[in-house]
Structures are given as structure tokens and as C-alpha cells.
Amino acid sequence: MLDNRPLSPHLSIHKPVLTALFSISHRITGIGLSIGSILISIWFLFINLGPDYFSYFEIISKSIFFKIILILWTVGIFYHLFNGCRKLYWSFGVGMELSTVYISGYVVLFLTFLSTFIVWAVL
Amino acid sequence: MVEFSLPANSKVTTGKLHMSKEIAESPKKLVIYRWDPEDDKNPRLDTYEIDQSKCGPMVLDALMKIKNEIDPTLTFRRSCREGVCGSCAMNIDGVNTLACLKSMSDVKNDIKIYPLPHMRVVKDLVPDLTKAYEQLASIKPWLERPKSNDNNSDNLNEERKQSPKDREKLDGKWECVLCFCCTTSCPSYWWNGDEYLGPAVLLQAARWVEDSRDAERKKRLSAINDSLKLYRCHSIMNCTRSCPKGLNPAKEIAGLKKAIVTEL
Numbered sequence: 001m002l003d004n005r006p007l008s009p010h011l012s013i014h015k016p017v018l019t020a021l022f023s024i025s026h027r028i029t030g031i032g033l034s035i036g037s038i039l040i041s042i043w044f045l046f047i048n049l050g051p052d053y054f055s056y057f058e059i060i061s062k063s064i065f066f067k068i069i070l071i072l073w074t075v076g077i078f079y080h081l082f083n084g085c086r087k088l089y090w091s092f093g094v095g096m097e098l099s100t101v102y103i104s105g106y107v108v109l110f111l112t113f114l115s116t117f118i119v120w121a122v123l
Numbered sequence: 124m125v126e127f128s129l130p131a132n133s134k135v136t137t138g139k140l141h142m143s144k145e146i147a148e149s150p151k152k153l154v155i156y157r158w159d160p161e162d163d164k165n166p167r168l169d170t171y172e173i174d175q176s177k178c179g180p181m182v183l184d185a186l187m188k189i190k191n192e193i194d195p196t197l198t199f200r201r202s203c204r205e206g207v208c209g210s211c212a213m214n215i216d217g218v219n220t221l222a223c224l225k226s227m228s229d230v231k232n233d234i235k236i237y238p239l240p241h242m243r244v245v246k247d248l249v250p251d252l253t254k255a256y257e258q259l260a261s262i263k264p265w266l267e268r269p270k271s272n273d274n275n276s277d278n279l280n281e282e283r284k285q286s287p288k289d290r291e292k293l294d295g296k297w298e299c300v301l302c303f304c305c306t307t308s309c310p311s312y313w314w315n316g317d318e319y320l321g322p323a324v325l326l327q328a329a330r331w332v333e334d335s336r337d338a339e340r341k342k343r344l345s346a347i348n349d350s351l352k353l354y355r356c357h358s359i360m361n362c363t364r365s366c367p368k369g370l371n372p373a374k375e376i377a378g379l380k381k382a383i384v385t386e387l
Contacts, residue, residue, distance in 0.1 A: 006133035006158055006166050008214075008250060010240035010313050015217030019360035020310060090358050093381055096374040098363050 022105050026083045029076035036073045071120060078115040082108040125314040138167030141193050147174035152233040153185055155197065158244050166244070168235075169194075175227060182234060183211050183222035186248075198247035206367060209302030213248050214240055219304035221367040239307035241316065255303050258320050262328040262347065267339040289335035296330035296375060298368050299323065305362035305372050311355045318351035322362035322372035325353065329375040332382065341386065348383050356380075 014020075046057045060066055086104050089095055095104055129135075138157055143150065150172050158166035171189045178188045183201055190197045200210040204223045211222040214237040216230045227234060242250035268283075306312050306321035320328070325347070332343050347353045353376070362372040 004132060004163075005160070005243040005245065005251065007129055008156070008238040008240055008242050008244050009129060009133070009135060011127055011310075012129070013214060013217060013235070013237050014219075014240055014308065017218070017361060017364050019364045023310075023357060023359040087358060090373075090377060091380070093374055093377040096358075096360075096363070096371060096377060098360075098371070101360055101363070 018102065018105060022083065022108070025079060026087070029080040029083075032073065032076045033080055036076070071116070074116045074119055075112060078112040079108065082111045132165060134165055136165050136167045138169040141169065141171045143172045143174055145174070147172065148176040149174065151175045151185070151227060153182075153189065154233050154235045155186075155189075155248070156237045157197070157247050159196075160246055170233070178227075180226055180228065181223055182215055182225045182227055182236070185227060185234070186211075186222060186236075198249055200249055207300060209300030212239055212302035212304045212307075212367075213237065214307075219308045219365045219367075221302060221304070224367050239303060241313040242307060250307075252303060254316065255306060255321065255324070258324045259301070259327060262320070262324055262331070262343070263339075264327050264331060266331075266334065267337055267342075269338045283336045285335050292333045292335070293330060295370055296326060296333065299326055299330070299370055300368060301327075302367065304365050304367055305370075308361040308365040309356075310359060310361065311357060315351065315355045319355035320347065320352050322356070322376065325356070325376045325379060326370065326372040329379050332379065344379070344383050344387055347379065348387060353379065353383075 043057065046053050086095075086108055095101070135156065151174075153171045153173065154168050155171065156166055157169045171193055173185055173188055173193075175185075178184050181204075183204055186197065186199055187201070190199075199213070199222070201223065202208040202210045204211075206221050206224045209221065212219060213222055215222060215225050216235060219239060222236075236248065238244050238248045239250045242252070245251050266283075301323060303321075303323050305326075306323040309322055312319055312321040328343065328347055331337055332340055337343075356373070356376045358373055358377070360373045363370075363374070366372065
């Protein structure tokens, strides 16, 4: 009889609380950045192979799809950077009160979008 | 292994609807997870309508009203009804908390009640806590004193005194009622609960590590210095978010990690 005990629902019923969302976003951006670094290596490869190949890259890079990926990647870089700093001072046990955690989370989001905006609109 | 979906026997189906017989002055619906070990059916969600004007303010009051007046088969743990015993821990409106401390007026829509997430269900809202209690026992939640043989001058009968300052170090730890709301809100515990100790047990570990009267601080620290037991904590902070007693397990775990780095 012990074996037929069901597993209580978890992901599907737990509220998507911000604490968990910030954490999973950190992981997702981390994975995204890893994939992005492979793409950067491919880009270097294209440069290395000479002007013929590089012109292919030129064509791809002009597409809107590519721009969107690149913007998302910028968001990923900044989010991972700022949230990483947050996790770093947590390692010292600093700023771990729940209210501070929420404030620093919003600060991370604000800095992420501000930095992305500066990179794409100003620079 | 990370398993995001529920096994086939755990998929939740819709169940019965129990409408209140009289016209309710302020009706409230509670949607409650039900599972009966004595039939072969999957868990289901039963809906109960109650009259809030004839019921106490807390979710536990509503559960007891349902059990007393509508459906005596509804099963849940409860004892003190004031947040000291930690028995009535369950997932209410998506967040783990104690039913006796959760006001019904906090929930705008129907109140959805599930057992603590990612646990084996004994019946209805009663989760199987055997594993969690075993993990608690593994950190030796009692005072360890040095063996008296090597030090004869140490009078065994002498009272073990603690300064107010040392006693203060236990604040935020001793208040834990072991309801396991935090542990079962932790995604890391969901995926690695077999090895990872979880926030509630680690908070207890910190409680004994920080006790000035305890003689085994180093031993305790090295016992939990393990990539699975302790370091599956990734500071998600869901534990702190859900603790019905307002404690901060995540911060205590960070304290343990820091103590291991600086002292071992």
C-alpha cells in the first residue's frame, strides 16, 4: 500500500514567487550566455576565414531575427552580471532579509534594462 | 533526477462539488486536494462552499467546519491552532503556510489547498514526513558535551551556563516549529530531496552549531560539508519567502557555508 502513495503536485501549483523567478532567470541567462559564447567563436571563425565567408555573416547580421537574439543576449549579460553580484554578497550573508532581497531584485532588473538601453540606444 | 511532471498515479482530477444547502451570507469556496489510499483512484480536487459569516477567520477554521459539518472524511493534521505546533502546514493559495495563521480574507478568489508540495501523500492533506524527520535526526539535534574521562576537574553535574550574548545567537533559529513549509517550497529539495537536507533541517543544524554550550561545533560543520547535503542550496530564497514564523533559513544556511569556509 505504501507504493501507491501519490506525489503531491509541486511546480504546477506553487505560486511563481519572485524569489524563485529571479533564481531560475539567473540559470537561464547563464545557459544562454554559454550558447552565445559558442556563437561568438563562430563569428571569429568567419573573420578568420576571410572576406568571402565574412560577407555571409554580414547578410545574416542584417536580419531582424539576429538583432533580436543579440538584444536578448545583451539583456542576459547584464542580468547575469548584476544578479551574480547579488548572489556574491549573499555568500557573505549580507542583504538576505526578505525585504532587501526584493528591493535588490528590482534594482537588478532596473540596472539590466538601463544598461541594455544604454548599449543599444546610446552607444 | 529532475522530474518536472507528476507520475501517472499522481495526476489530479476534478472531484465532487459540495454546495452549501442554505443561502450563504458571505459564501467562500475552498478547492481541496483529496486522495484516499483505500481506493485505486487518482487524487481529485473537491470543492466545498462555506458561509464565512458562520466560520472563524482562518483557513484552519474553515477546514474544521468542513470536517465537522460537510464531509467528515476530509483528513488533515492540526493541533494548537495558533502557529506553535507546526502541524497544519499545507499549500494554500500557491504558497506553503500554516492553515491556522492564514486568514481567509487574504485570498480573493476560491481558496486552493494542496498538501505540502513534492511529498508522498498519506491521505488528503497529510504528507509523509518520514524522510524529512530522518534527515533531521541525521544532524543530531541535541546538545553534545565533551567526554568527562579526560578532564576530571570538569564537574559533570555543574550547570552549563550561557551568557545572554551567546543566547542571542540562537534567536531566529529556536523559533522554528519544524512544519517543513520552507523545505517543501524549495525547488532544490523537490529535485534532490533524497540527498539535500533542505532549509528546515539546515536551520536546525545552524541552531546546534551556534549553541555556545555544544562541544561538537567543528564536527557538526564537517558533517554537513557535502556537495549534496548543504551545497544544493543555491540561495533561491523560497524558504524565507514561505516561512510562516518569519524566520530566515536561507540566511542561516549562508552562515553555515561561511563558517565552513572560515573555520574548517
